Amino acid sequence: xxxxxxxxxxxxxxxxxxxxxxxxxxxxxxxxxxxxxxxxxxxxxxxxxxxxxxxxxxxxxxxxxxxxxxxxxxxxxxxxxxxxxxxxxxxxxxxxxxxxxxxxxxxxxxxxxxxxxxxxxxxxxxxxxxxxxxxxxxxxxxxxxxxxxxxxxxxxxxxxxxxxxxxxxxxxxxxxxxxxxxxxxxxxxxxxxxxxxxxxxxxxxxxxxxxxxxxxxxxxxxxxxxxxxxxxxxxxxxxxxxxxxxxxxxxxxxxxxxxxxxxxxxxxxxxxxxxxxxxxxxxxxxxxxxxxxxxxxxxxxxxxxxxxxxxxx
Amino acid sequence: xxxxxxxxxxxxxxxxxxxxxxxxxxxxxxxxxxxxxxxxxxxxxxxxxxxxxxxxxxxxxxxxxxxxxxxxxxxxxxxxxxxxxxxxxxxxxxxxxxxxxxxxxxxxxxxxxxxxxxxxxxxxxxxxxxxxxxxxxxxxxxxxxxxxxxxxxxxxxxxxxxxxxxxxxxxxxxxxxxxxxxxxxxxxxxxxxxxxxxxxxxxxxxxxxxxxxxxxxxxxxxxxxxxxxxxxxxxxxxxxxxxxxxxxxxxxxxxxxxxxxxxxxxxxxxxxxxxxx
Numbered sequence: 001x002x003x004x005x006x007x008x009x010x011x012x013x014x015x016x017x018x019x020x021x022x023x024x025x026x027x028x029x030x031x032x033x034x035x036x037x038x039x040x041x042x043x044x045x046x047x048x049x050x051x052x053x054x055x056x057x058x059x060x061x062x063x064x065x066x067x068x069x070x071x072x073x074x075x076x077x078x079x080x081x082x083x084x085x086x087x088x089x090x091x092x093x094x095x096x097x098x099x100x101x102x103x104x105x106x107x108x109x110x111x112x113x114x115x116x117x118x119x120x121x122x123x124x125x126x127x128x129x130x131x132x133x134x135x136x137x138x139x140x141x142x143x144x145x146x147x148x149x150x151x152x153x154x155x156x157x158x159x160x161x162x163x164x165x166x167x168x169x170x171x172x173x174x175x176x177x178x179x180x181x182x183x184x185x186x187x188x189x190x191x192x193x194x195x196x197x198x199x200x201x202x203x204x205x206x207x208x209x210x211x212x213x214x215x216x217x218x219x220x221x222x223x224x225x226x227x228x229x230x231x232x233x234x235x236x237x238x239x240x241x242x243x244x245x246x247x248x249x250x251x252x253x254x255x256x257x258x259x260x261x262x263x264x265x266x267x268x269x270x271x272x273x274x275x276x277x278x279x280x281x282x283x284x285x286x287x288x289x290x291x292x293x294x295x296x297x298x299x300x301x302x303x304x305x306x307x308x309x310x311x312x313x
Numbered sequence: 314x315x316x317x318x319x320x321x322x323x324x325x326x327x328x329x330x331x332x333x334x335x336x337x338x339x340x341x342x343x344x345x346x347x348x349x350x351x352x353x354x355x356x357x358x359x360x361x362x363x364x365x366x367x368x369x370x371x372x373x374x375x376x377x378x379x380x381x382x383x384x385x386x387x388x389x390x391x392x393x394x395x396x397x398x399x400x401x402x403x404x405x406x407x408x409x410x411x412x413x414x415x416x417x418x419x420x421x422x423x424x425x426x427x428x429x430x431x432x433x434x435x436x437x438x439x440x441x442x443x444x445x446x447x448x449x450x451x452x453x454x455x456x457x458x459x460x461x462x463x464x465x466x467x468x469x470x471x472x473x474x475x476x477x478x479x480x481x482x483x484x485x486x487x488x489x490x491x492x493x494x495x496x497x498x499x500x501x502x503x504x505x506x507x508x509x510x511x512x513x514x515x516x517x518x519x520x521x522x523x524x525x526x527x528x529x530x531x532x533x534x535x536x537x538x539x540x541x542x543x544x545x546x547x548x549x550x551x552x553x554x555x556x557x558x559x560x561x562x563x564x565x566x567x568x569x570x571x572x573x574x575x576x577x578x579x580x581x582x583x584x585x586x587x588x589x590x
Contacts, residue, residue, distance in 0.1 A: 028446065052442065055476075060435045060469035067439020070417070070425060072370075073447065075439075090429060091466075095436055099417040099426040 006169035009201075010108040012147035013165050014039025017076060017106075018046045019148070020155050026073045027155065030065055032058045037167075038078040038108045058083040062091035062105075069101040074155060077103055081110035081164060085126035096160050097133040104154045105130075105162045110140075111252030112280065112297055113168040113202055115290035122285035128257025130162040131230040137183055138230040140164040140251075140259075142204035145174035146227055149181030157183055164201060166252070168290045171205040186233040188240075192222035195312060196240040197304075199250040200226045200259045203278075206294070207250055209301030214308060221308070229259055234266045241273050248276045248308050252299055255279040276311040278304060314358055316526045317589060322392055323353040324586050327555045329388025329401045331578045334569040337384075337405035340413070343565040344458055345385030347489040347524070347550040352389040354529045355454055364394040367421045373451050374440045376425040378433025379458035379487065380414040381567070387411050387420070395422035431464030433457070434484060438470050441482040441543075452537070456485045460492030462503045468513065474543040475514030482543040483536045484515070487523065489552035491563045510545035523548025556581060 021027050021043055033056045035041040044051035054061035058079050065077040077084070084107035085092070096103045107126060114122045131138045139154065139161065141147035147165060154161040161183075173189075186198070190211050199207040204225045211221045222240050226233065241247050247267065249260040260277030267273055280297055294300050298307060326349045334340035356362065360373040377386045384404060391398040396410075403409035410419040414428025424440075427433040437455035444451055461467065474482050486506060494500045503509070507517045516539045518532045529548075536544035552566070553559030556578045570578055 026447075028443075050446065052446075054473060057469035057473065059431075059466045060438070060473055063432045063435030063466070063470075064439035064442060064473065067376075067425070067436040067441075068443040069439075070374075070436070071440055071443040071447075071449070073443055091432055091435075094426065094429045095432045 004171045006171050007144040008167055008169045009141055009144065009147040009165040010039045010167060012144040013106050013108065013151060013163070014042040016148040016151035017043040020152060021047045021050065024074070024155065028052065028068055028073055028075045030054055030061050030075055030077045032056055032061050032079045032083065034079055038106065040078045058088045059091050062088040063095045065103045066095040066101050069103045075103055076106050078106040078108070080121060081107035081123035081126045082121055085129045085162065086123060089129055093133050097136055100135050100159055102158055103160050106165065107162060108165040109167045110164045111166060111202060112285040112293045113166050113252060113290040115167070115293060116287050118287035119284040124254045124280045124285060125257065126164060127229050127253050127259065128261070131262065135159060136230065137161040137228070139183065139228050140201040141227050142201055142225050143170055143173045145172060145176045145179050146181055148176070149179060150227065153181055153183050166202050168202065170202050173205055173208060181227065184228050184231040184233060186224050186226040186228070186236045188222065188224055190221065190223040192220040193244060194220040195246045195248060195308060196222045196224065196244045197248045197250065197308060198224045198226050198237065198259065198263055200229060202252045203250040203299050203304065206299060206301045207304055210304035210308065213301060213305040219309070219312065226259060229262055232262045232266060234270070237263055237266050238271050241267055241271055245273050246312065247273055248278060248311055250278040250299065250304055253279050255281055276307065278307050319353055319357060319526045320589055321586070322357050323349045324582055325392050326353055326385065326388045328579065328582055329391055329398060330384045331556070331570060331575060333384040333387060333401040333404035333411070335575040336402040338569050339405060340384050340569055341381040341567045342384065342570065343491070343552045343559060344379060344487065344489060345382040346554045346556060346559065347552045348382055348385050348456060348487045349554065350524045350526060350529060351456060351485060351487065351548060352385050354526060354533065356389045356393045358530070359533050360454065361451070364422065367395060371449065371451055374424045374437070374453045376433045376437040376453070376455040377415050377427050378437070378455050379430065379461050380428025380433060383413065383415050386415060386423070390420070390422040430461040431466035434467055434470040437482060438474050438479060441474070441479040442477060444481050445477070445479065452481045452483065454483045454485065456487060459486055459488040459490065459497050459503060459506065462486060462506065463501050471510060471513040471515065478541050479543045480540050484543065484545040486545065486547045487550055488547055489550045491552045491561070491566065493566050495563055506547050514542055515545040516542050518544060518546045520546055520548040523550035524554050555585065
C-alpha cells in the first residue's frame with residue numbers, strides 16, 4: 001500500500017479559491033497579512049487585482065468584506081480562526097450576520113494542531129461562536145477533497161458561511177472523483193451497531209483509525225463525518241443514535257459549544273441517549289509539536305479508541 | 314435645489330425626528346438633529362439615489378456609521394419618499410421596519426446595518442473598494458459621530474481608505490462635541506480631528522457650521538473634485554439643533570421628548586418654517 005497522501009485543509013482552501021477565481025469574476029479574496037499562512041497567496045499570484053491585503057486589522061477587514069458583499073460581489077475573508085471568529089466576533093455578528101450578507105469566512109489555523117504557537121493562536125471556541133449567529137453556516141472539512149468541495153459549495157450558497165481549516169497536513173480520505181459534498185449533510189464512513197462516533201475536521205482521519213482498532217476488539221462503530229456543524233444533519237444523527245443507542249463526538253474544539261453540544265441538542269430534544277464528548281475539556285491549549293498535542297489531548301486514534309471503550313464500559 | 318427648499322426639507326426632517334422619538338418614547342434626537350442639514354443635503358442635493366428604485370446598482374451609497382441617529386436617517390428617507398412619513402411613528406415598535414438602529418434588510422433605502430460604532434466606516438470602505446475594483450462609478454458617503462471616532466476600528470478603516478486612495482469615499486464627522494458621558498474633550502478627547510485624518514492621508518475639509526447649507530455645498534463640491542485620496546469633512550454642529558431646549562444639552566443624546574416637550578418642539582419648528590417664507 002502506498003503512503004497516505006497528506007494535505008492541510010488550508011492548502012485546499014488556497015487551491016479552491018484559485019479554481020473558483022478562474023470561473024467567477026465576482027470573487028474577491030481578503031487577507032490580513034497572513035496570505036502565506038492562510039494560503040490565499042496562491043490566489044494572490046493568480047489574481048493580484050482581486051486579492052486585497054487589509055494588513056493587520058481584522059475588524060476592519062471583516063466589515064470591508066461586508067461592504068463588498070453589499071455591492072453584489074462575493075468576498076472570501078481570510079485569517080486565522082482566532083481572529084476571524086474571536087477578534088472580529090462582533091463585526092461578524094453585526095455587520096455580516098445581521099444583514100445576512102454573502103460573505104465567506106475562511107478561517108485557518110483552527111484548533112490545537114496550530115502547534116508551537118501555543119494557546120493564544122489555538123482557537124478552540126470558533127465553532128461555538130459562529131454557530132450561535134442566526135443564519136450562519138458553519139463548515140469544518142476533514143480533508144483536502146472535502147475542503148475544496150466545501151469552498152465551492154460555500155460560493156454557490158447565498159449567505160454567510162464560516163469555513164474552518166487546519167494548519168497541519170492530514171490524510172486525504174475522500175476521492176474527489178466520487179465524493180459529493182452537500183451543506184448540511186453528514187456522511188457515514190462506516191456502518192456499525194454498538195456505538196455512533198461522530199467526528200468533524202482533523203479528528204475524522206484519526207477516527208477512521210480508531211474505528212479499526214475498536215473493530216479489532218470486537219466493537220462495531222458507526223463512523224460519521226459531520227463536516228457541516230450548522231445546519232446540523234439531525235436526520236442522520238437520530239437515525240444512527242436509534243440504531244446504536246450510544247453516541248461519541250470528536251472535535252478539535254472545546255467540548256463546550258461545538259459539535260458535541262450541537263449533537264446533544266439534537267439528541268436531548270428528540271431521542272435522548274448517553275453521549276460522550278471528546279474534545280478540549282474547557283482548557284486552553286499549549287505550545288508543542290501538533291502531533292504531540294493531538295496525542296496529549298486525546299484526539300489521536302489511540303486516544304479516541306480508549307475513550308470510546310471507556311464510555312462503553 | 315436652493316437653500317430655502319433645502320431648509321424646508323431639513324425642517325421636515327427635524328419634525329420626523331421628534332415624531333419618531335416621541336412615539337418610540339426612546340431614541341437619539343440630539344445627534345439626529347445636529348446632522349439634519351447633512352442628511353438633507355446628501356439626499357436632496359448630493360447623492361445619486363432614487364426612492365422608487367432603492368437598490369439600483371449605480372446608486373451612491375450612504376452608511377450611517379453613527380447608527381444611533383437612525384431617527385434622522387429614517388426621517389430623511391421618508392421625506393425623500395422611500396416610505397410614508399406616517400411610518401416614523403412606528404419607530405422602535407414591535408414588528409416595525411424602523412429598528413432602533415438601521416437595518417438593511419428591514420428598511421428601504423438603508424444600505425448597511427449599523428449602530429455598533431466604528432463598523433460603518435469599514436463597511437463604507439468595502440463598498441468604495443468594490444467600486445474601485447469593478448470600475449463602478451458610484452460614490453460612498455458615511456457619517457460618523459465625534460464620539461464614535463474614539464473607536465479604534467475607525468482608524469483601521471481610515472488607514473485602509475488612505476492607503477487605497479479611495480477618492481470615491483467621503484467620510485463626514487458630525488462634531489457636535491457631546492457624547493453620552495459628557496463633552497468629548499472631557500471623556501476621551503479625539504481632538505485634533507482634522508490632523509488625525511490628514512495623518513491617514515485624507516483630504517480634510519473643515520466646516521465651521523455644519524448646519525449651514527452654503528458651507529455644506531462648498532465642502533461636498535470640494536470632496537467630489539478631490540482625486541487620489543479620500544475626503545473627510547469635519548462639521549462643527551450643534552447637538553439638538555433647532556429645538557431650543559435640546560441644543561448643546563448632553564442629556565438629549567438618548568432621551569425622547571414627552572408630550573409637553575413634543576408640543577413645544579413642534580411649535581418651534583412651525584415658527585421656524587413661518588420665518589422661512
